[in-house]
Amino acid sequence: MGQAILQFGTSRFLQAHVDLFVSQAQDRGDAGQAIGGITVVQTTTNPASAERVAALAAGGGYPVRIRGLRHGERIDETITCRAVRQALQADAHWPALREAIASDVRVIVSNTADRGYQLDEADGPALIDDACRAPRSFPAKLLVLLHHRWVTHPAAGLSIFPCELIERNGDVLRDAVCFLAQQWRLDAGFVDWLRTRCIWANSLVDRIVSEALHPVGAVAEPYALWAIERQPGLVLPCAHEAMVLTDDLARFERLKLFLLNAGHSLLAERWLGDGRAEGQTVQQAMNDAGLRAELEAFWADEVLPVFDALGQRAEADAYLVDLRERLLNPFLNHRLSDIAQNHAQKKQRRLRPIAELAGQLQCGIAQPRLHAALASA
Template sequence: MSVETAAPSPILQFGTGRFLQAHVGLFVSEAAESGAALGGITVVQSTDDPASTRRAQALAGGEGVPIVLRGLVAGVPVETRRISRSVREILHAASDWNAVRERVRGPVRVIVSNTGDDGWTLSLRDGPPLLAAGAAAPQSFPARLLVLLHDRWQAAPEAELTVLPCELVSRNGSVLGDLVVGQARAWQCPAPFIDWLLTHVVWANSLVDRIVAQALEPVGAVAEPYALWAIQAQPRLQLPCRHPAIVVTDDLARHERLKLFLLNLGHTMLAELWRLFERPAGMTVRQAMEDGALREPLERTWLDEVLPVLDALGQGDEAIAYLGSLRDRLLNPFLEHRLADIAQHHARKKARRLLPVVELARRHTPGLAQPRLRAALRTP
């Protein structure tokens, strides 16, 4: 499904969800207005979910993607409406797989993904025959990426290529690269190809930070004004665009700790308290922040159990400043960010967002009591 007749898109995006619409898609669209983008985006719909199909059909309509930015900036309410026009083509991973493979053989320079919490799970149904020309699409995203990169290696091994995942996984580029290389070895791919994966493809570690709390129908999103895309600096890194919200850094871990241990941990603790106190099913983050029974234990968790760890890591002042702006973000009166949505995959999120703080405390602040974090980790 093409949006319009245009030059081949140098950016291939796996995922159609609201986050990518208000993050990568909007950044590229805004950058293109000043000639600071690589070009347009080819979006790959990865599932047959009806909502995803509706989004893909709306994207293919060529009307652009409405993005509404609402929030508090320096305490002042703001609302900005934009139309993102970065998407040039929509393909379906199953029915258009040969076309996806053809795009990666040629114009693609950056591959972006945000495949959800289960997106990197490998499938036993995937195997070496899927590398053959005309084969069906693999089931898992790492196997799909392996097939595409194998095609690229055969067709244009010298062309630069960056894989830039947006999934909330620490060292996401390195982890995804290890999954793909492991799959290549399991499939007994040629040694020169595996070496190419290890030395030529740029597996970019990145961190995304923007609350995108509401989808518009059939396509579009409501998000906060705040946005950050921090990307680890490395040789031959290609960015999809230049944008004020994109920061290339030599120390990605500093950005990652602030976001993971304050914003994401805060969301998950609110979801934990929402479940514990059996608050209404439709309760939002803002409503929880205005509920003293939920806000007070969250504040104590931040101040007593998280900030001392960040201070021991040399980020105390940064953490206090980040937390100050974070409270305004969580109290955003314009976003309907439901705790029921945050609570999806709750146990997995607790392990990812809470447990590392406890482990860091054991090494850097021995003796620090973390009763709230430890209690949350003990519950299902």
């Protein structure tokens, strides 16, 4: 029997978030807690990913070490994640992937990094009938597999959960796949099936996973959230206390983007501009009086007034209480150099929406730190 969950991506984040949620649900022993096991798919030729796939394919589970603070209490525990039952590499195991999508898969999960939705001109409609050759881009891989699903099981839709940190990620991925289907001049009935029988979930993931363990596994903080926009017909991969179904996903997105992500990028901006130590971590930055004062002033003067204008200040204050504890986590080796990767693009995604919303709401605040960061190269 195949697995009910097909996952694109082998990242340490997925290992310590979605995969761990499913494993913990399975460990409760109630068959209704999780819909089944996971088949993990490596979508790139990255050697590190290939090593993880080989370790996952060997079976036996992998460790997730949860380290940090929760309401002032120190947490340090290791959980064995056993949800991953199969591991494949897309190029090497494409026929097996086509077979999997045509059988027991009910849920698809993805986390394909910042550029995961980019298309590749080398992909074309001939791939639809090619049982052996995988497309290059993730949207094209997904399109070909979903077309095979439609041909073999036209009445059976799927729930698709992109976990990429893109606003309304489900809508964006659906539109990319449907655009490609129309560009390739595929059957109109199939395009309608993509839009109506497949449920594309908009969701937000929030957990700091600071380190990978070798060859597979991760170190993560105790805090975890998977906020999912409620939709009719949506099939969840599991039930878990960190999963929230909501009719207002934007409220969760703003808290994370404006406070956690923007705070990270402000610290990275200072790390880059000041030429600070290569190995400096978030926790060390939070214990630096000057950096901490700068971050607190950024939140207080340039971000919280936006939540005031939205009528959501109490939620933001409560989120900040947890966030300070998360950023002061003495266990996580969360380097500012990692946060500073793709810094220019991250600033546009994380900081510009704060400035734009402040303008729309006529908050009347200067936001000098935010605008200086956006103006720098």
